Amino acid sequence: MTLSISNIEKILHAKRFGDYNGSIETISIDSRSLQNNKNTLFFALVGPNNDAHIYIEALIDKGVQNFVVSHIPEQLANKATFFVVENTLDALQRYAAYHRSLFKFPVIGLTGSNGKTIVKEWLNFLLSPEFNIIRSPKSYNSQVGVPLSVLAINEMHNLGLFEAGISKMNEMEKLEAIIQPTIGILTNIGSAHDEGFEDLEKKIKEKLLLFQHSKLLIYQKNKNIDLILSSFPLLGVRVLFSWSFADETADVFVSKKAMDDKTILQIRTGKDHFEIQIPFQDEASIENAVTCLMVLLSFKYDQKTIQNRMEWLYPVEMRLKVKNGINNTTLIDDSYSCDFQSLKIALDFLESQKQHQTKTVILSDIFQSGLSNQELYAKVSQLITSNKIHRLIGIGETISEFKSQFTNCITYRNTADFFLHLKELNFANETILIKGARHFQFEEIVAALEEKTHETVLEVNLNSISHNLSFFKSKLKPTTKMMAMVKAFGYGSGGFEIAKLLEHHKVDYLGVAFADEGISLKNAGITLPIMVLNPETTSFSAIIQYNLEPEIYSLKGLNAFLQIAEKRKLKHFPIHIKLDTGMHRLGFSEENLEELITVLKGNSFVSVKSILSHLATSDAIEHKEFAHSQIDLFERLSSKLMIALNSKPIRHILNTSGISNFPEGQYDMVRLGIGLYGISNDAEEQKYLENVGTLKSIISQIRTIQAGESVGYGRRFLADKPTKIATIPIGYADGISRHWGNGLGFVTINKQQATIVGSICMDMLMVDVTKINCKEGDSVIIFGESPSVSLIAEQLRTIPYEILTSISQRVKRIFFRE
Structure with a gap:
């Protein structure tokens, strides 16, 4: 509904500054949306970890002219129209309540x-x-x-x-x-x-x-x-x-x-x-x-x-899923509904998760818009254009009639007609949003375009990543920066997709272990600064080429990097100095600090972007005094280095547990690792984190064995009564520890625990389902809510990191947003 500016002022009980005389057609709270334009009213919402007022200048540059704010940024006073209210969320709710009353x-x-x-x-x-x-x-x-x-x-x-x-x-x-x-x-x-x-x-x-x-x-x-x-x-x-x-x-x-x-x-x-x-x-x-x-x-x-x-009710898929497709494509699966409002959301998600510059949308007829077809498809055309979609494939009688509204558009009367021409469409090296109303059966299109892998998948909940990030941000001072760790393939959850989400959340840095991880992210289009924590000297040239930022932890490494920097005539290339304060793993110790200062002082090839160290006992309260001694030593050594270099680099020492247990050590930045993925060493804190990864498979076969018969290698399980055995296609080659077998571990089938019997094989494991109502093809949870990664780690006397990072790359990752 279009509203005049004067009406909006009254509805919001706002004080208006500016003389915009047009009308408002869309409401936005997301500065990243490509749908923002001159007819958008942007509500600058303020949350515990984010203040949208900081995006106003960039939005003005993109053409947005109207903003609901709690204050006007000083430098922007005469550059747009502002509706000043006490609380922008209250104003948004008041605006919606008025609209509903009509x-x-x-x-x-x-x-x-x-x-x-x-x-x-x-x-x-x-x-x-x-x-x-x-x-x-x-x-x-x-x-x-x-x-x-x-x-x-x-x-x-x-x-x-x-x-x-x-x-x-x-x-x-x-x-x-x-x-x-x-x-x-x-x-x-x-x-x-x-x-x-x-x-x-x-x-x-x-x-x-x-x-x-x-x-x-x-x-x-x-x-x-x-x-x-x-x-x-x-x-x-x-x-x-x-x-x-x-x-x-x-x-x-x-x-x-x-x-x-x-x-x-x-x-x-x-x-x-x-x-x-x-x-x-x-x-x-x-x-x-x-x-x-x-x-x-x-x-x-x-x-x-x-x-x-x-009789015709159907399973509802409540989330947008990101999947690997054929010919190096990425699929965004939204194949169960198609209405105008959810199309806008799906297009925003496409922009946030695109892995290729080329973007394609496969779209069915849209229903229940409340608009005439002429008005509806004019608006859809505007959406497709504003989101810079390169190709639209329309499926349905109605969208075919309005083909002329779109550029670079192919239409088919039905899904069967689409499949007749599938080979001609040459899908490759693009991100494809597949969005269709239920009866068009777009799940068949997803199945045809999806990369074929085995039936075990790791589902990664992007909403949970966002939630966990916000939880830890809430523990920080407003000025404290955030580095998010995406090393080891995002702790086993996937690299690029999570990095892209973190980029949208405007974290300050990404952290990887080795240069090739950072190079992959840069090649995929990630623009955030990326710090390489364990760079090998052989990777220094590639680090410079891809604008990665190395952690330097030894004089040998520093001198090697400086030699390359001098040859390439670099100026103030960012490096990060690692200090050893007691971990005794990597870093400059106190005794070689003077030599470090001598090498760095007056050097114009590199610039110290940050100084860091690492706590050895951030998760062990019994060693709290040792952690404090590390923080004290870090303060002394880093201060000495800063004074000698006459600079103020970013300082950081806290990891996930450190954020919670040692808030006094926040300095300028913290490094969030395993907590981002929903794991805490503190049982009370764990209640506030959301599970990110759910490893799933299916039941391949069910058979009943008799008393005295065995299961698996070495006959390590012998049945003492008739027992129903289900075989699951996942094994130690997928990252499941063999120690989790032989009655110790379990999986969850239809919300019930099924004990793993016999030895875990390379590609499969077997479970006892005698008391579980299940059938071949039913879903199996290997880990997620139950059993949790933390429980498995505890039983195997290891840590959650090992469980997560062990999941093989052959296991397909599916990323979704609720």
Whole structure:
């Protein structure tokens, strides 16, 4: 919706500075988005670790003219129009609440601990034949995500589906004012974000605030919620509509029975009895399906329509995935939905994760935009142009009609037609976003373009990387810089993709162990400064060629580097001086400091960019005094070096554990390593970190062996009764320690532990699934939430670093964002 500047000033209760007289068409909070333009209103949000006011100057240079700010940067006072408010997040929420108040159609608000996004996506599928639906894209359910979702409503929509997520008290009231749901859905209440609430009752009460003005509330009946509802009346709820598997007093009573790979649900509501079939057997999917059923019943759908539609529910992929494709391509898989709002998000993700300069989008017809086709595809064309997409491949009847709106566009009437011409498209050396509505079956395109590797994958959650980075940033002073360690192939998680994300988060430095790691990142387009911590003298020429920055830890190394620097006539090339303060691994000791100063003093070939050291016992509180002695020695030696050189380089000594345990040693920069990947040596701190990597495989085969029969090499497992054995295609060649076999270790299948039996082989391992309901092809978690990397390391008497970095490069990495 287009709004005039004068209207915006009133809505935000802002004081305006500037004379822009145009209108606003888009809202932005991301300075990196290529969709920012002169009709954008940019909200400069301020968080605990980031202040978007620092990006305003760059945005003005890109053409953005309107900003909501808490203060005007001094040097920019007359260069744009500023709306000054007390709090920019409050202003964004106020703006969204106003926008929502302009529309009177039904809005369904969803909250709970689990299932919100799946229920929302299924409801969109089930209700879309009758309604033009606006819904939250992906999991946009936060204090920022909700207003951005609601601001996409337009005059053509007639039903809203918005989810609200909270992690602590006093958050839901703000989201309720924005969503203003007329119908409420409370999904499963679990343990997610428990740490933000004193107890379960307070958590439930806070979530119920979303429904205080709703007319209808749908929920699973249980004593806890019923008791709270009876003592915590919601202002507007006229009807409570409950369901249960166990309580026959619920409005809808459900019985279930498994059949093949499906579930039959027997529904009793009042005098009506009927059955529906759903293509799932796991408890979470069944609960989510019943919640959707309740909405259909409340909307008075007939039994036949309910039966027909519920049978076609499908697994929802809630994340954008980055995969390796054929011919050196990178695929971004977003193949289950296609609406205008999520297209904008996917294009931003494409820009943040592109590994090639050439960018291609494979796009289906777009549904439920609330716009006429003419207006919709004009806007899509603008998006494609602003994101500098080199080639668009459109699939669908409608997008084919609007082919002329796009440059360098090929269209096909359907997916089958696309496959007929697949060889002619010559995909190679490009990043490809694959985004299609469900019925176009774009997962087949992903399968055709994906690089073929074996069925074991390491899934890397980029949201978790961002979360963990923010957690450790919150421990730092505002002036402290951050070096993020991406050595050893990103601690086994992958190098470039994580480096690209960290670049977007504007960390100050990346750290690698060897030059070739840094060269790979530079070749992939990473522009951040990269420090090489263990450079070999043979790599110095390459380091200079690729503008990497070497750590220098010995006089021999320094002299070797200076010889090359002099030959190449370098001026002030950045180097980093390593001091040995007690680790006794690498570094200049106190006794050769004077010689170091003599060599460096007056030298114009190099410039000391930083001085660093490394704590030996940052994670061992029992050696706290030793760590303090290292910090004290570092202070003395680095100060002496700085005075002698008459310079003030960056100083840094803290690693991940040091950040938490020795805040007094922050100096100018810290080096975040294993903590970025979700691992802490402190059990209390671990609760606040998110799991980053999940190693998954599948069940290749299941067989039953009899008592006395054995499994694997050396007959190290002998069955004492009939035992069901599953074979998993992952072994020690993939990085799984052989010591984890023979009954010590386990994997997780359908949320149950399956003990590893017999010896782990090179390419496979075997587990006991006698008591687990599973089948060939089912997913297997090797590590992730359970078993965690920390647990495996503890059992094997090693450290998490070894477990993570041992995962073979032949294991495919899939990067995703929730």
